[in-house]
Amino acid sequence: MRKLFFVFLFLASPLMIFSQENPAPSAETINVESADSQVYNMAIDLKIQDGTTAQVVSDHKAQHQTVTGRPVVLNINGGNFKAAVRFTLYQRAADNLVLLTQSTIAFISDGHRQMRSIAKSIPIKAGEKILFFPMGVLNDGEKSGYNCMLEMLVSKYQQQQPVSQE
Amino acid sequence: MCPDVEILSSFYDDELEDSQKKVIKTHVDSCPHCQKKMAELGLISSAINAEEEPDFKMAQVNTWNKIMNIIDQEDQKLPKVNFWQRRFQISFPAAAALVAAFIVVLSLSVVSFYMGKHTTSSPATPELNMTDASDALLGDDNIFDNSAIEFDIPAINTFIHAGEPLLIKEVDFMNRNGNK
Numbered sequence: 001m002r003k004l005f006f007v008f009l010f011l012a013s014p015l016m017i018f019s020q021e022n023p024a025p026s027a028e029t030i031n032v033e034s035a036d037s038q039v040y041n042m043a044i045d046l047k048i049q050d051g052t053t054a055q056v057v058s059d060h061k062a063q064h065q066t067v068t069g070r071p072v073v074l075n076i077n078g079g080n081f082k083a084a085v086r087f088t089l090y091q092r093a094a095d096n097l098v099l100l101t102q103s104t105i106a107f108i109s110d111g112h113r114q115m116r117s118i119a120k121s122i123p124i125k126a127g128e129k130i131l132f133f134p135m136g137v138l139n140d141g142e143k144s145g146y147n148c149m150l151e152m153l154v155s156k157y158q159q160q161q162p163v164s165q166e
Numbered sequence: 167m168c169p170d171v172e173i174l175s176s177f178y179d180d181e182l183e184d185s186q187k188k189v190i191k192t193h194v195d196s197c198p199h200c201q202k203k204m205a206e207l208g209l210i211s212s213a214i215n216a217e218e219e220p221d222f223k224m225a226q227v228n229t230w231n232k233i234m235n236i237i238d239q240e241d242q243k244l245p246k247v248n249f250w251q252r253r254f255q256i257s258f259p260a261a262a263a264l265v266a267a268f269i270v271v272l273s274l275s276v277v278s279f280y281m282g283k284h285t286t287s288s289p290a291t292p293e294l295n296m297t298d299a300s301d302a303l304l305g306d307d308n309i310f311d312n313s314a315i316e317f318d319i320p321a322i323n324t325f326i327h328a329g330e331p332l333l334i335k336e337v338d339f340m341n342r343n344g345n346k
Contacts, residue, residue, distance in 0.1 A: 007264070010268070011267060011268055011271055012271075044315070046317045046319065048319055048320070057320070058319050058320055060317050060319065062315045062317070064315060072315070073313065073314035073315065074314055074315045074316075074317060075314045075315070075316050075317065076317045076319065077316070077317065077318045077319065078319050078321070078325055079319075079320070079321035079325065080325055081325050084314070099333075101331075101333050103331055105327075105331070107325065107327055109326065109327050114327070116327070116331070118330070118331050120331070120333040121333075122333050122334070122335070124335070128335055128336075128337075129335070129336035129337075130333070130334070130335055130336065131332070131333075131334050131335070131336050131339050132331065132332070132333050132334075133328075133331060133332040134331050135325055135326070135327055135328055135331070136327060136328035136329030136330055136331060136332060137328055137329065137332055138326075138328045139328065139329075145325060145326040145328070146325055147328075148319075148325060151336070
């Protein structure tokens with residue numbers, strides 16, 4: 001009986017050494033194919049628009065695939081402001097989605113440091129273009145500044161994305 | 167004429183029918199020969215009843231004790247070996263199976279260990295750690311989520327806070343601007 005016990009200990013020792021709990025799946029390990037109905041492609045276009053000329057002076061594009069409930073986080077580093085924006089899609093029905101936008105903006109205005117945090121949601125459908133102005137929209141009388149605008153196009157994720165040929 | 171011995175034995179054991187019993191009893195009372203036979207039967211019966219049953223239980227215990235004594239004596243004859251000094255004899259197939267099982271367990275453990283090590287866990291909803299506006303403006307990039315998409319826009323210092331952040335559909339925004 002003792003011999004059996006020692007043999008068992010010998011066999012089980014590697015398990016005791018290497019065993020550990022499986023960590024939660026990260027974003028990279030999510031199997032998007034198994035949840036393809038909930039996977040969306042988010043095309044994000046950050047535009048800096050001159051308030052006076054309405055000309056786009058800076059344009060940054062990014063694409064991100066996400067599943068419903070998992071946020072897409074953006075960090076915007078500007079001259080006098082920084083913004084952390086988080087977009088999360090939630091599915092209400094087959095094609096109806098809710099886009100939850102949470103943003104925290106830190107900026108310097110009139111020599112004072114300020115910080116604003118908001119959370120807004122909007123019902124959308126896949127294919128609709130959504131605009132987000134983290135610093136608000138310049139009024140007609142305040143055209144001397146720049147508008148910071150995020151354009152978002154949410155579409156259903158397709159496994160074979162069209163490859164652009166240059 | 168005297169009855170058979172078996173009939174007398176049955177009479178003695180009270181196994182006869184009443185009619186037969188009466189006939190035999192009448193005969194035995196008047197026949198000295200049959201009376202003698204009946205007396206013999208009585209002697210035999212009393213001798214059988216007086217004999218004791220053999221004690222099987224005791225015999226069983228005695229036998230077991232003898233067997234145990236023999237085993238103890240055999241054990242005492244064998245030299246005693248310490249467990250750690252004892253030589254194990256294992257057949258080749260059993261040894262091969264043991265080694266194979268160990269290799270399988272070891273390889274599975276190593277694979278699961280490395281799989282677990284190379285998958286980093288991250289919370290389902292990453293926290294926005296931006297808790298202090300001053301820190302944010304001092305350029306501490308770590309306060310932002312490291313897995314976030316980074317947009318570095320030109321250092322235009324004339325961004326002004328024009329109002330509440332606006333989230334709107336493009337169609338609605340165009341209509342709003344068109345109406346103004």
